[in-house]
């Protein structure tokens with residue numbers, strides 16, 4: 001009997017945030033959500049933080065469709081989009097080094113940087129403007145301890161009327177200060193003391209309670225940040241739908257914005273994550289966030305689905 005051909009995939013990572021990438025420009029995958037659950041499993045599957053499909057787009061060069069390890073869809077993925085840039089360039093799907101990629105959070109522009117072997121090593125992504133209005137993140141401010149509120153002026157006198165900056169939230173009976181930012185997907189940023197060893201922080205105990213807290217109607221990605229100095233932040237992340245990951249690109253962007261809003265860092269900083277470093281800049285004149293970091297291929301293969 002002839003074996004049905006398997007699905008070709010490439011395992012890639014950006015600062016240790018690993019996904020399975022599939023070229024869907026010529027073929028389709030039925031039930032990608034279930035495929036993400038099955039293949040992300042680190043014992044019974046390939047092992048990853050989720051699945052990313054590269055599709056055709058009528059608005060941009062390509063479309064990125066991303067699934068977390070639990071099969072839920074994320075609107076955006078900062079580490080994933082850099083790897084999509086590497087995938088399409090290294091595999092000859094484009095010869096451009098400035099690539100546009102559409103996502104559920106809009107079209108993003110990537111500047112790809114190649115190494116001596118002609119392959120993409122890093123990418124700089126224009127991630128667009130951070131979203132700060134509670135309802136758009138979304139945050140249900142009734143789920144906070146009490147909402148004190150404030151107003152933030154962004155560009156051209158545009159005022160954000162209901163941001164969530166340094167508000168109090170009660171999680172498992174303990175009070176935390178939280179700032180919320182969306183980069184197309186929702187993030188809650190919480191600060192840790194300077195003197196703790198961030199690598200020993202028990203994120204797996206508290207992360208799920210933030211993720212599913214009543215203040216976050218679409219669940220949330222939570223970044224735990226330690227401010228080292230004005231240009232260096234340590235970060236651990238508990239991702240919505242995937243649990244702890246070694247890095248989160250949108251999370252690093254959201255954390256930089258949150259830390260600027262809290263007056264604790266400059267508009268450019270390096271975020272140090274378990275899987276590597278990401279450089280983030282918030283250009284306040286144009287209200288745009290830029291993310292720069294590595295993109296790596298681990299292996300390619302074929303798998304039955």
Ligand SMILES: N[C@@H](CCC[C@H](N)C(=O)O)C(=O)O
Pocket residue numbers: 017068073074075076077078079080185186221239240241242245247248249250251
């Ligand atoms: N790791 C990603 C974000 C992936 C999506 C996230 N878990 C969500 O559901 O919003 C990144 O690098 O940005």
